[in-house]
Amino acid sequence: MPVYVYAVTLGDHPCRLDGVSGVGAGSAPLRTVPAGDLKAVVSDVHEEVGPRRRDLVAHQAVQDRLLEDGTPLPLQFGYTAPDDDAVRQVLKEQADLYLGALERVRGCVEYNVKASWDEEHILRRILEESPSARSLNEQIRAGTDDPRLALELGQYVADEVQQRHSDAAAGIIDTLVPLAREHAVHAPTGEDFLNLSLLVARGPDGEGALQVAHADLVGDGETGVEIRVAGPLPPYSFVG
Incomplete structure (x- = not known):
């Protein structure tokens, strides 16, 4: 059967x-x-x-x-x-x-870490911190007739969002990966810019340290980054 x-x-x-x-x-x-x-x-x-x-x-x-x-x-x-x-x-x-x-x-379990960035928050940060983006935005809001400015601003913002996502993902990885025995980076989906699996030892040295690190990462609410940790999970990402 x-x-x-x-x-x-x-x-x-x-x-x-x-x-x-x-x-x-x-x-x-x-x-x-x-x-x-x-x-x-x-x-x-x-x-x-x-x-x-x-x-x-x-x-x-x-x-x-x-x-x-x-x-x-x-x-x-x-x-x-x-x-x-x-x-x-x-x-x-x-x-x-x-x-x-x-x-x-x-002696290990898997934890999955996903991160996303609130779109309004990151766009506001870009306009606040980038003179070039702010200037383009002000010209557009003032009613410019040049259609190239909107395209230029859109491309600038897209590039800046991608770079900030990359930098934020690298920072999270650098913080969490040392706490794991192994890790695997997957392609993110939807609004996420990070999809990370960690093989973590059970107990305070592994799971406990991960929880502390996660709390530290999300402690600064001003970043606008949402970091979600799921686990403990069976180690699907580490059986190959």
Whole structure:
């Protein structure tokens, strides 16, 4: 029977899965497939699993429960195998790879850091701090007939916003990355100018230090930068 695979853990992970439902319409019970020093967390599936909200939530709930007792290797949503034997065979064949990856994230969790800048705030700062932008803006507001001034101001502001975003992102990275065992910078989306993942040791030296650093970064409300930290999370960004 096909099985849905949620994560790989060390063989001594307790895998306390009581009360957690699996993906799929039937919500089949969760169980483990052991293989040497490893085991996989799986459930039977009777239909193709798609990115429905219920199944996405169920997938993440399993990862969160496993994370309570030790860092698992979370698989991306949608991974299935033909049966238990196929899962066991992969665990045996790739044992060194999985064990190395588990050692890499042992005792750690992922934190995701995103940053955005209030558009009105940054535009106001540019006009206040840049004589060139202020002069162009004043000429436009005075009713100039030269259409090139609006284009020039628009390009100047766009370039300035990009540079300030780059500088702000670099400052946040320089502050937070030393607190992590590893980091990964992702392409930001939407209004964000930074999307940073950190592999952080559990406890005061890792998570605690990150919380203090985050508080220090957001302490100056005059910057207009919003820094959002999500976690602890399963280490999706560090399982490759």
